[in-house]
Amino acid sequence: MKKVSSLLLALVMVVALSSCEKEEVVGIEEIPSVGQAFLDEHFGDQTVVSVKREKESSEGGEYEVRLDNGVTVKFDKGGNWEDVDAPVNGSLPTTFILTPIVDYVEAEYPNVGINGIDKERQGFDVELTNGVDLVFDTEGNFVRIDP
DSSP, rough: OOOHHHHHHHHHHHHHHSSEEEEEOOOOOOOHHHHHHHHHHHHSSSOOOEEEEEEETTTTTEEEEEETTTTTTEEETOOOEEEEOOOOOOOOOTTSSEEEEEEHHHSSSSTOOOOEEEEEEEEEEEEEETEEEEETTTTTOOOEOOO
């Protein structure tokens, strides 16, 4: 009985570990063309340091790209950006961010940059270089300061 329990425990651990999210290093060419075009257009002066593909399910996963300036860009399986983060106190280019968001930040927080932006179902979560988190709807209208 003790051997059966040990064998069962080992089998459960193998299944649990194999079902966990897997991550593999891939080449930039693995990212769908939409994502490659995004990088070229908005970060063309940066060098890609690494690309990781995270497989979350049989449907595919997401890609995480690290650039030589410390910026991290996450793409969904279709190559659409989901999350862009600069290093601590670093600013992102605003060329890919909705104009109303950029205008709001410039008007309400002069001399403060955007450190990170996440696409969410309800809109965008924007982190500023001063540590303030702002929430915007899908059209880029300000909703609230996130506590």
